[in-house]
Amino acid sequence: MRTFDAATPHPTLAEKLDRLFQTKRGPDGREYTYAEVATGITAKGIATISAAYLCDLRNGTKENPRIKHLEALADFFAVPVTYFLDGDEAATRMYAQLAALPAQGNSGLQRIMLRAVDLSPETLEAVAQILEHARQIEGVRERKGTRSGGGSLTSEADDTET
Numbered sequence: 001m002r003t004f005d006a007a008t009p010h011p012t013l014a015e016k017l018d019r020l021f022q023t024k025r026g027p028d029g030r031e032y033t034y035a036e037v038a039t040g041i042t043a044k045g046i047a048t049i050s051a052a053y054l055c056d057l058r059n060g061t062k063e064n065p066r067i068k069h070l071e072a073l074a075d076f077f078a079v080p081v082t083y084f085l086d087g088d089e090a091a092t093r094m095y096a097q098l099a100a101l102p103a104q105g106n107s108g109l110q111r112i113m114l115r116a117v118d119l120s121p122e123t124l125e126a127v128a129q130i131l132e133h134a135r136q137i138e139g140v141r142e143r144k145g146t147r148s149g150g151g152s153l154t155s156e157a158d159d160t161e162t
Contacts, residue, residue, distance in 0.1 A: 014060035016084055020077045021058065034058075040076050047072040 011019070026032050032040075034051035041049050047068040056062040057069075067081075074081040116124060 012060060013063060013065070013084060014058055017054075017058045017073070020073070020079065024077045037073075037076055041072040044072070044075060046075055 021031055021037075024032070026036065034054040037054055038049050038051045041047060047066070049069055049072060053062065053065075053069075057065060070084045071081050074083060116127065119127065
């Protein structure tokens with residue numbers, strides 16, 4: 001995986017789009033086809049885009065899409081449109097974090113992780129507490145030797161035996 005810093009150029013649009021195709025999977029766990037993405041975008045009415053144009057964007061043949069196409073792609077893949085902007089620090093972090101997501105993972109979990117990119121440590125702690133409460137409500141128990149979020153929070157369900 002490439003790393004990006006002040007001395008290294010930011011990922012290209014093609015790299016960013018490729019990362020989305022690789023990590024944001026369909027409900028069946030496989031990579032979306034260009035036709036599926038084009039149909040999904042067109043169905044939402046944000047823009048009309050062809051499968052061939054998506055292929056050209058992904059392989060770098062086309063490099064300057066219209067903003068409505070970027071908005072439609074962001075909407076389809078559930079990322080902020082700023083993900084596609086060059087030089088945006090949050091977008092670069094999100095690009096790197098997408099590589100850490102499981103390719104066939106839970107899309108709801110991916111959405112939560114991507115939305116948390118720019119939150120403050122205080123807000124992340126509040127979110128962790130909310131998730132911990134949700135786990136308690138659902139009766140989800142921690143695995144032995146682990147703590148959710150890696151922080152100081154522990155589930156009350158861990159302290160009781162049923």
